Amino acid sequence: MNQNLADELVTMVTKDQRLLQQLFDSGELPSESYHPRMQSLHEHNASRLKEIIGGHGWPGISLVGEEAAKAAWLVAQHSVSDHEFMAECVGLLEDAVAREDVAGWQLAFLQDRVRTLSGKPQHYGTQFDVDENGWPTPFPIEDSTTVNERRALLGLNSLEERLEQMTEQERKRRANIE
Structure with missing residues (x-):
């Protein structure tokens, strides 16, 4: 090393x-x-x-x-x-x-970032925006019906689980502000 x-x-x-x-x-x-x-x-x-x-x-x-x-x-x-x-x-x-x-997740995050910055749909659903109310929402995903299979191959949890984690983080952030 x-x-x-x-x-x-x-x-x-x-x-x-x-x-x-x-x-x-x-x-x-x-x-x-x-x-x-x-x-x-x-x-x-x-x-x-x-x-x-x-x-x-x-x-x-x-x-x-x-x-x-x-x-x-x-x-x-x-x-x-x-x-x-x-x-x-x-x-x-x-x-x-x-x-x-x-780690496979590194490829997923970088590839999705490159694609979203280029205006293309992401493959793994790692890149998020916020909706009109400030809640996390994934940028468009290519072939979203099989995204969880692709995520699993690189060691990521399901898109639904990730969205729930990010939503919970936003809930906590909002609770700390109030």
Whole structure:
């Protein structure tokens, strides 16, 4: 295992999550536009992940361990300024899932994010919007009748279970506000 690489990936995500929390705490997020500080950090992290991939391939569990492999996925997930790179990462994750070198849910989330950002229906139902009343609702899903079969293949619970979890989180959030 490459511990230095693992530490670097985890540090990248720690900084990402710290900045995200700071922006929420200061009231700067949520926002209608991409916050410039968040965008800058995401672009910096994506650039570094490209270098890592160029030198080592996808940083999966065998290379960096489970926590850092998840960190690499999150950097790719947050690379929204570079859709082409995100799409490349989907292909790399497909190969890594086939080798059992990353968790399948990582592929589901990234592939759905790439598709929804491109205006296409998602495959796994991992990406949610909110309805007119502020309740979670999944973005459109391609072939929704078999979505739970696809979700199960990658280790996800059913769409109905996930929707209930997200609805409960929103209920709790609303209860804390009142």
